[in-house]
Amino acid sequence: MSERPERIFHLDGVEKHFGAVHALAGVDLVITAGECLGLVGHNGAGKSTLMNVLSGTLSPDRGTIRVGTADVTGRYGVSQAHAAGLRCVFQELSLCPNLTVAENARIMHPALRGFGWRKRAGAVIVSKLDEIFPGHGVDANDIVGDLSIARRQMVEIARAFSETEGRVKLVILDEPTSSLDAVVAEQLLSFVRRYVEGGGACILISHLLGEILSTCDRVIVMRDGKVVDARPARDFTRTSLVGAMGSVAKEEDAAKAGDFVSKRTGAAPRVTARPPAQADTMALSAHRGEVVGLAGLEGHGQTAMLLQIYSAKPRTRARAGSRAGSQAGGGASVDAPVALVAGDRQTDGVFPLWSIARNIGIRSIRAMRRGPLIDPRQENEMAESWRARIKIRTPDIHDNILSLSGGNQQKALFARALGSDAEIVLMDDPMRGVDVGTKQEVYGIIRDEAAKGRTFVWYTTELDELKNCDHVYVFRNGRIVADLPRDQLTEEKVLQSSFTEDA
Numbered sequence: 468m469s470e471r472p473e474r475i476f477h478l479d480g481v482e483k484h485f486g487a488v489h490a491l492a493g494v495d496l497v498i499t500a501g502e503c504l505g506l507v508g509h510n511g512a513g514k515s516t517l518m519n520v521l522s523g524t525l526s527p528d529r530g531t532i533r534v535g536t537a538d539v540t541g542r543y544g545v546s547q548a549h550a551a552g553l554r555c556v557f558q559e560l561s562l563c564p565n566l567t568v569a570e571n572a573r574i575m576h577p578a579l580r581g582f583g584w585r586k587r588a589g590a591v592i593v594s595k596l597d598e599i600f601p602g603h604g605v606d607a608n609d610i611v612g613d614l615s616i617a618r619r620q621m622v623e624i625a626r627a628f629s630e631t632e633g634r635v636k637l638v639i640l641d642e643p644t645s646s647l648d649a650v651v652a653e654q655l656l657s658f659v660r661r662y663v664e665g666g667g668a669c670i671l672i673s674h675l676l677g678e679i680l681s682t683c684d685r686v687i688v689m690r691d692g693k694v695v696d697a698r699p700a701r702d703f704t705r706t707s708l709v710g711a712m713g714s715v716a717k718e719e720d721a722a723k724a725g726d727f728v729s730k731r732t733g734a735a736p737r738v739t740a741r742p743p744a745q746a747d748t749m750a751l752s753a754h755r756g757e758v759v760g761l762a763g764l765e766g767h768g769q770t771a772m773l774l775q776i777y778s779a780k781p782r783t784r785a786r787a788g789s790r791a792g793s794q795a796g797g798g799a800s801v802d803a804p805v806a807l808v809a810g811d812r813q814t815d816g817v818f819p820l821w822s823i824a825r826n827i828g829i830r831s832i833r834a835m836r837r838g839p840l841i842d843p844r845q846e847n848e849m850a851e852s853w854r855a856r857i858k859i860r861t862p863d864i865h866d867n868i869l870s871l872s873g874g875n876q877q878k879a880l881f882a883r884a885l886g887s888d889a890e891i892v893l894m895d896d897p898m899r900g901v902d903v904g905t906k907q908e909v910y911g912i913i914r915d916e917a918a919k920g921r922t923f924v925w926y927t928t929e930l931d932e933l934k935n936c937d938h939v940y941v942f943r944n945g946r947i948v949a950d951l952p953r954d955q956l957t958e959e960k961v962l963q964s965s966f967t968e969d970a
């Protein structure tokens with residue numbers, strides 16, 4: 468006879484308001500040992516708020532919280548959640564950038580004290596990294612701020628699963644693969660399966676529905692602060708899941724390879740660039756109206772390439788094409804204003820003290836100037852039009868940017884770049900945390916804007932997104948190793964060039 472699974476946390480009728488926003492409108496949630504629970508929903512549906520209540524960061528306005536069978540309502544907070552074996556990996560990472568990996572491990576594991584704690588903390592974190600992400604390349608003495616966002620995410624995840632004193636029973640993973648490349652993401656998801664099969668529990672929040680369906684035992688769908696569907700994962704398909712979230716599944720919306728018409732008509736490219744480590748003659752070029760993709764494993768020079776282009780001074784059109792393509796070593800040149808959608812919104816994208824409207828308008832401040840001041844009417848109009856266009860969910864665009872959910876903050880960064888006068892838009896894995904419905908809208912906007920003549924250079928860790936590109940450059944070890952127009956683009960070719968070592 469099979470034993471009844473252990474019920475470890477139980478929320479009942481939970482409600483939470485933020486001013487006028489009813490973020491949770493009576494949610495029930497039961498978590499049992501030995502299962503991976505998927506949590507999906509549009510941006511702003513209430514997923515993070517629910518997880519903040521479960522982890523004791525937020526007190527609910529109403530509802531009960533049980534740990535095991537004990538009712539802890541009114542006396543539940545972060546330390547009670549921690550003592551009950553709950554750990555979290557949230558979208559906005561919590562590591563201290565100026566400390567080492569080992570020192571960050573110590574913060575979560577106070578048991579690692581006394582003589583030699585640094586060495587022991589290093590050993591704990593590195594052995595967990597080895598277990599989850601073999602070949603991770605992280606050293607216990609690395610300063611966290613020097614690590615790529617993917618490696619920081621790996622450390623954060625390994626830290627959550629590490630045990631020193633007290634058992635870990637439930638790990639909440641909020642968009643854990645959003646900055647990991649396909650290979651590392653797969654390492655994590657297979658570890659999660661092993662972990663729950665060994666009796667642990669996980670909650671996986673993701674907008675990548677494929678990974679929800681392949682990894683979770685049960686899926687809960689949230690919409691506007693409520694649970695609208697909850698079933699075993701095997702009872703959902705991608706289409707039914709998208710439907711339950713309130714969006715319409717638009718599958719192959721990207722133009723098909725067979726319809727491909729090159730925009731390289733002999734005119735000079737708008738962007739040319741070569742990584743500093745490039746030893747051969749390969750160079751990146753992006754033309755008017757083109758969407759150019761950067762691919763390859765995370766951290767192989769794609770973000771550095773975007774920053775190199777971003778810091779290039781616009782050249783005059785007469786000299787277009789005369790520089791980087793023919794140069795030895797690195798260099799970049801552009802012939803028009805450039806905007807960047809930053810990859811790490813926490814540190815490089817969002818101005819945390821400003822309103823949503825100011826965050827959107829900042830790149831267009833020159834156009835909105837009236838005398839020495841910014842014209843508030845123009846700032847409002849711009850923000851309101853983008854709020855409607857990509858559905859930024861907020862009761863008021865003058866609210867602080869941090870009142871937005873993670874995905875909605877990301878939409879504001881898109882609005883900043885797309886609403887500006889930049890003819891060249893650089894995007895550093897920009898769809899992180901953006902829901903499926905909005906992604907389709909943004910893909911459509913990118914295609915429309917490219918048809919009007921804008922140029923996009925787009926680094927993505929999602930192989931599927933490369934289908935939106937006219938041309939793809941694959942990076943390995945800081946160099947361009949493959950140059951694929953869309954009619955030659957396949958997932959196998961991208962993966963093969965990402966891995967094959969030079970002869």
Ligand SMILES: Nc1ncnc2c1ncn2[C@@H]1O[C@H](COP(=O)(O)OP(=O)(O)OP(=O)(O)O)[C@@H](O)[C@H]1O
Nearest residue numbers: 485490510511512513514515516870871872873874
């Ligand atoms: N601190 C806050 N102040 C004001 N409003 C907030 C705050 N935190 C969340 N909200 C609002 O509550 C609602 C739910 O947000 P939440 O972050 O839970 O959504 P989510 O489902 O996690 O979205 P995403 O997929 O974008 O991460 C949103 O409308 C959001 O703007």
